[in-house]
Amino acid sequence: MSIENDLSLIMDYDKNYCLQVFNLLPVAFVKGRGCYLYDTGGRKYLDMIGGIAVNSLGYGHPKLTSAISSQAKNLIHACNYYYIPQKAELAYRLCRASFADKVFFCNSGAEANEAAIKLARGYFYYKDIKKYEIITADMSFHGRTMGTIAATGQAKFSIPFEPGVPGFVHVPFNDIDALIQAVNPRTAAVMLELIQGESGVHPADLEYIQAVRKLCNEKGILLIIDEVQTGVGRTGKMFCYQNYGVTPDIMTLAKGLGGGVPIGAMLTTNEVATGMRPGDHGSTFGGNPLACAAGNAVMETIEDQGIIDNVREVSDELFEKLNKLRSKYNCIRSVRGKGLLIGIEFDDTITAQGMREQLFSMGILVSAIGKTTIRLAPPLIITKSQAGQFVKALEKILKTVSGPRGVLGRLKEAFPSKKDIKDKAAVVGNAKIDKLDEAGLTGGPDLDIIDEDGE
Ligand SMILES: Cc1ncc(COP(=O)(O)O)c(C=O)c1O
Numbered sequence: 001m002s003i004e005n006d007l008s009l010i011m012d013y014d015k016n017y018c019l020q021v022f023n024l025l026p027v028a029f030v031k032g033r034g035c036y037l038y039d040t041g042g043r044k045y046l047d048m049i050g051g052i053a054v055n056s057l058g059y060g061h062p063k064l065t066s067a068i069s070s071q072a073k074n075l076i077h078a079c080n081y082y083y084i085p086q087k088a089e090l091a092y093r094l095c096r097a098s099f100a101d102k103v104f105f106c107n108s109g110a111e112a113n114e115a116a117i118k119l120a121r122g123y124f125y126y127k128d129i130k131k132y133e134i135i136t137a138d139m140s141f142h143g144r145t146m147g148t149i150a151a152t153g154q155a156k157f158s159i160p161f162e163p164g165v166p167g168f169v170h171v172p173f174n175d176i177d178a179l180i181q182a183v184n185p186r187t188a189a190v191m192l193e194l195i196q197g198e199s200g201v202h203p204a205d206l207e208y209i210q211a212v213r214k215l216c217n218e219k220g221i222l223l224i225i226d227e228v229q230t231g232v233g234r235t236g237k238m239f240c241y242q243n244y245g246v247t248p249d250i251m252t253l254a255k256g257l258g259g260g261v262p263i264g265a266m267l268t269t270n271e272v273a274t275g276m277r278p279g280d281h282g283s284t285f286g287g288n289p290l291a292c293a294a295g296n297a298v299m300e301t302i303e304d305q306g307i308i309d310n311v312r313e314v315s316d317e318l319f320e321k322l323n324k325l326r327s328k329y330n331c332i333r334s335v336r337g338k339g340l341l342i343g344i345e346f347d348d349t350i351t352a353q354g355m356r357e358q359l360f361s362m363g364i365l366v367s368a369i370g371k372t373t374i375r376l377a378p379p380l381i382i383t384k385s386q387a388g389q390f391v392k393a394l395e396k397i398l399k400t401v402s403g404p405r406g407v408l409g410r411l412k413e414a415f416p417s418k419k420d421i422k423d424k425a426a427v428v429g430n431a432k433i434d435k436l437d438e439a440g441l442t443g444g445p446d447l448d449i450i451d452e453d454g455e
Pocket of ligand 1: 113141143198226228254
């Protein structure tokens with residue numbers, strides 16, 4: 001039995017047999033090439049979210065797919081009783097590219113952060129120092145396990161599952177005084193994202209991170225940087241901390257490292273690595289040959305094929321174009337981020353959900369975070385022209401909703417009578433984008449926008 005191309009059957013099976021923890025769009029993808037995805041009906045989409053910062057090399061990248069397929073033919077899994085060449089090689093590559101001396105491999109971002117939290121506590125335990133508290137930031141996101149929801153500074157993720165793991169303290173992000181206040185003799189580590197991706201793409205201030213590093217040095221506290229979303233080229237450097245001129249004691253990676261194959265990694269220094277001894281931590285699948293072969297292919301491609309330069313160039317142009325749109329359409333409140341992790345926040349006349357759906361109807365994929373922000377995290381191989389197609393589509397939508405002149409212009413074309421114009425203007429009066437369909441302002445799928453340089 002194959003249900004691969006029958007969307008209604010796929011949706012039916014999902015509803016009946018999968019735990020309903022996701023809000024799904026009515027689409028299933030069956031193929032990807034470059035920055036494009038294809039659904040069950042053969043419709044093509046420009047992917048501006050890249051599996052949420054995972055598909056760093058896009059889809060069907062020859063280097064990645066051949067590394068995975070030849071590794072799969074040779075050996076998918078051995079186990080952690082034995083040396084694994086691909087794991088040793090990837091550890092070497094990661095250490096060479098970063099501050100780190102040692103790597104622990106696992107399968108996801110949450111697991112990498114669990115390892116980081118355990119390592120920070122173990123480090124002080126083996127030194128016979130009673131430090132175990134971890135300070136994290138409000139609105140942070142560190143994963144969905146019991147430990148990482150305790151670390152995450154958003155109560156909505158942990159409340160249903162209380163009692164939680166003790167020993168976590170949350171402070172406002174980018175507020176060094178609040179952090180100084182929160183530090184106490186029990187503080188083992190400060191754990192931060194450099195760009196808070198899941199809560200709206202909020203970058204840390206340079207002075208803040210430098211002051212955090214200084215504080216950690218002065219107080220003998222470890223600095224854990226969660227680069228699950230920002231790592232591996234995403235922000236225009238191999239690792240985002242390299243934009244800040246500071247070095248963490250522990251860094252976590254996942255998402256983009258495997259280019260779509262599940263992998264997580266925790267990196268640290270030789271000194272901090274003394275916090276784990278044989279038997280203290282482990283993972284059945286962590287460091288398996290298949291995932292590490294993917295990781296090696298991703299790292300090698302990013303290092304050798306100018307991918308980071310591409311991230312910077314496309315990012316510069318994308319920010320420039322988005323900021324132009326911002327000065328033209330005052331419903332764009334801000335454009336934030338770094339490299340190819342970008343948040344576009346609208347005022348409350350535009351819902352993120354509505355914008356995501358409108359872009360989707362035009363064949364473009366983004367994610368909606370919070371009520372008014374959409375996030376972009378496209379494959380790092382995206383071209384300027386593809387990024388430009390996204391901006392064009394966004395502007396097409398904004399023209400329709402960004403104030404009385406644009407709206408009336410469109411309405412005049414569609415509804416010549418004055419009364420019609422008045423009635424419809426009332427519907428879009430506050431320019432709720434998800435009301436545009438009701439107002440008859442959106443057409444059906446508009447695929448021309450992505451056909452310009454598609455395959
Ligand atoms: C910064 C950060 N940390 C941790 C995680 C959790 O990663 P995973 O879903 O792979 O467990 C995420 C996922 O979005 C993340 O963005």
